[in-house]
Amino acid sequence: MTEITPGFDFAVSIDCVLFGFDGSELKILLIERNEEPFKDWWALPGNLVNKDESVDQSAQRILKELTGLSDIYMEQYYAFGEVNRHPQGRVISVAYYAMLRLGGEKPLKPLSSYAKKAQWINVADLPKLAFDHQHILNKGLEKIKRRIKHLPLAFELLPEKFTLTQVQSVYELILGKKLDKRNFRKKILSFKVLKELEEKQRGVSFRAATLYKFDKRKYNKLFGKEISF
Amino acid sequence: MTEITPGFDFAVSIDCVLFGFDGSELKILLIERNEEPFKDWWALPGNLVNKDESVDQSAQRILKELTGLSDIYMEQYYAFGEVNRHPQGRVISVAYYAMLRLGGEKPLKPLSSYAKKAQWINVADLPKLAFDHQHILNKGLEKIKRRIKHLPLAFELLPEKFTLTQVQSVYELILGKKLDKRNFRKKILSFKVLKELEEKQRGVSFRAATLYKFDKRKYNKLFGKEISF
């Protein structure tokens, strides 16, 4: 495969679908473009892969450039390769998703010049997107729906300490449906990857819930086994 | 994302992991390379994506060029993008898998010049592969293991009419373990995608088994629901 000479005229880009959870809403990071094509449109954060970096490395770099975050677990989920997906040339885009906890503290840091701003936007309330980004995003959503059913991914969206009700909210938001509280707790606790803390929520109106921590050691053992929600 | 000018110096290739089942063994289609690099090595069939075709179209074209087959369900499963995966330039490879029934009749048709020959080789008995193809193949195998647990894909490997024992063999080969005959039959029949025929096997020593057909209509309805083996 791969004769040399011809064919070396494609570009490869990364697009990131960054899911964020602020404690109540599921959000996605979008940028507002400052350049043609699609100037002033919202788009997924992404950029071209450099010649001297792997696509995985590139995804990490781009994530960092756009959010200041590093060491986030990102997973590649699909390569988009329609002929006319980019109006200025043949660009294959490799899509990654990541899940992030959002806190007030998180500053949306260094925006490359091609973006006017970056913003976390509620999935329930998305604008029209540039390129085929709506399609890329839809496929990312499908993907995490499938994955969250089998692996307890939700914890990447949650703060270090969280309540079971918060975990359930994440599941309900991603799966798009209500779950039974007692059954959900039975199930999620049965995996034994949550450690109950002595601590309770503070500063809430009404009864404070017990806080839990995610036990990464046990989680890693679980990996490989598939589970169902 | 994607400034123009720089970056348009990548190539994109397709590599296909074609699983085949001849009634008893699980095989993979390999070619023997006739060109540098890796001249005389075995490799996955693949080729460069053309400028005027999508990666999906390209995968179909390449499959056809190498096997003469068309209208095969192929699924993209990963993009491989390490910097030095190809010694002659920066090539991103998008991998697809497909599952094919093998019969004596199947001629391994038109081999492009870059291949000395193409051959179905037992998965249990693979040679050393060119490039990162062993890695690509491993990931493909993992993928179908996971998928076959959730969807009755196995039928793509089987002839039009088949016995339940053959279906079970396919599952056992892919999953790499023995399954209980009665439980397997209970499960596979419970999906109601198999139609029992009046017909029995012919030309076998010993008792002939009942033949079944795959009901594609019902299968398509099932799609979307996930199931477990």
Add this chain to the structure above:
DNA sequence: ATATAACGTGTATTTTTTACACTAAGTAAT
């Protein structure tokens, strides 16, 4: 007729999933 080898079938047990509703605890207001 007999031996052979694969076919085809059932049940009991355990595990998992589902459905379903109330009391307890803490906060806020009066």
Add this chain to the structure above:
DNA sequence: ATTACTTAGTGTAAAAAATACACGTTATAT
């Protein structure tokens, strides 16, 4: 301090699914 309010937290019974397990049946070959 009483009351009203809101969320936390818990158990059980029924149904469904998964598992473990063994033998009589049938077509073929000799």
